[in-house]
Amino acid sequence: MRAVVFERYGETPEVREVADPRPAGHGVVVRVAATGLCRSDWHGWQGHDPDITLPHVPGHELAGVVEAVGAGVTGWRPGDRVTVPFVCACGSCPSCAAGDQQVCERQTQPGFTHWGSFAQYVALDHADVNLVGVPDDMDFATAASLGCRFATAFRAVVQQGRVAAGEWVAVHGCGGVGLSAVMIAAACGARVVAVDVSPEALDLARKFGAAHCLDASGAQDTAEAVRELTGGGAHLSLDALGAPATCAASVNGLRRRGRHVQVGLLPSADGTTAVPMARAIGWELEIIGSHGMAAHSYPPMLELVRSGVLRPGLLVTATLPLDRAPAALAAMGAARGSGVTVIAPWS
Numbered sequence: 001m002r003a004v005v006f007e008r009y010g011e012t013p014e015v016r017e018v019a020d021p022r023p024a025g026h027g028v029v030v031r032v033a034a035t036g037l038c039r040s041d042w043h044g045w046q047g048h049d050p051d052i053t054l055p056h057v058p059g060h061e062l063a064g065v066v067e068a069v070g071a072g073v074t075g076w077r078p079g080d081r082v083t084v085p086f087v088c089a090c091g092s093c094p095s096c097a098a099g100d101q102q103v104c105e106r107q108t109q110p111g112f113t114h115w116g117s118f119a120q121y122v123a124l125d126h127a128d129v130n131l132v133g134v135p136d137d138m139d140f141a142t143a144a145s146l147g148c149r150f151a152t153a154f155r156a157v158v159q160q161g162r163v164a165a166g167e168w169v170a171v172h173g174c175g176g177v178g179l180s181a182v183m184i185a186a187a188c189g190a191r192v193v194a195v196d197v198s199p200e201a202l203d204l205a206r207k208f209g210a211a212h213c214l215d216a217s218g219a220q221d222t223a224e225a226v227r228e229l230t231g232g233g234a235h236l237s238l239d240a241l242g243a244p245a246t247c248a249a250s251v252n253g254l255r256r257r258g259r260h261v262q263v264g265l266l267p268s269a270d271g272t273t274a275v276p277m278a279r280a281i282g283w284e285l286e287i288i289g290s291h292g293m294a295a296h297s298y299p300p301m302l303e304l305v306r307s308g309v310l311r312p313g314l315l316v317t318a319t320l321p322l323d324r325a326p327a328a329l330a331a332m333g334a335a336r337g338s339g340v341t342v343i344a345p346w347s
């Protein structure tokens with residue numbers, strides 16, 4: 001098969017022929033129809049992810065068709081249209097037994113712990129625990145965007161954030177996760193303040209239902225601006241970018257007893273992130289982490305997508321062939337992307 005391979009961190013990857021993957025007994029091989037390009041792929045390529053060993057094939061936001069099935073898989077067969085959460089759970093550890101596959105103790109992540117989906121085929125573990133059926137009327141580019149950013153945003157806003165209609169929700173960072181969060185929170189009846197440094201990202205946020213858009217590139221104090229716009233602070237606030245400054249702005253922009261959800265990944269290379277804990281104590285804030293979403297939690301989200309309440313397909317702004325994936329990956333470092341680029345390995 002053809003795949004995007006890198007031998008050294010930060011060196012432009014190559015598209016070349018590599019051996020086809022084979023399914024584990026509990027796993028499947030999926031023929032990749034679409035795979036999203038994500039900032040985590042860029043971080044992995046830069047050497048910021050300790051799970052990666054070289055040479056490596058990135059890619060973790062995928063959708064496609066089951067090609068081959070391991071002997072122990074009972075729920076899936078070749079030809080099934082599927083996607084997968086970026087956290088693939090083991091199905092048998094205490095967290096999995098409790099239904100919390102998104103924090104599985106023996107998780108694997110395609111594109112991080114093993115070769116990913118910037119390739120014509122990808123192997124996925126524990127298929128019966130992790131695969132999610134893609135409805136026939138959902139295109140693969142849309143389905144690919146569910147596995148990482150959209151499902152992640154859904155869990156952060158709805159399950160971890162416990163959003164309620166009429167609440168103020170601040171979203172710091174309007175990349176893929178942030179724009180998804182804006183759309184989801186607005187669909188839940190919240191009033192959304194979108195914060196970003198890019199006018200294009202804020203334009204998209206407005207289109208996806210943000211009531212207010214805040215340009216964070218100026219000298220103003222972002223947290224103070226959010227508190228002013230919301231009459232005292234957001235009820236729920238997300239750092240969807242993953243940076244010390246956006247984390248602090250998110251916490252400081254909350255009202256008393258507000259909820260901060262950290263959903264943007266904080267790369268280990270940047271060290272430990274300081275959180276304004278004095279404010280958390282004095283105002284009884286909740287500081288909550290959110291990590292992907294388990295496969296069994298997908299059906300309510302899929303139903304909202306099918307009914308048109310949520311439209312993740314709107315996030316997809318470009319579709320590229322595999323040959324253009326290396327350049328697109330490299331370009332992610334410089335540009336703060338607002339839309340979602342999807343790679344189609346067979347085009």
Ligand SMILES: [Zn+2]
Nearest residue numbers: 038040148149
């Ligand atoms: Zn991702």
Ligand SMILES: [Zn+2]
Nearest residue numbers: 090093096104
């Ligand atoms: Zn597990």
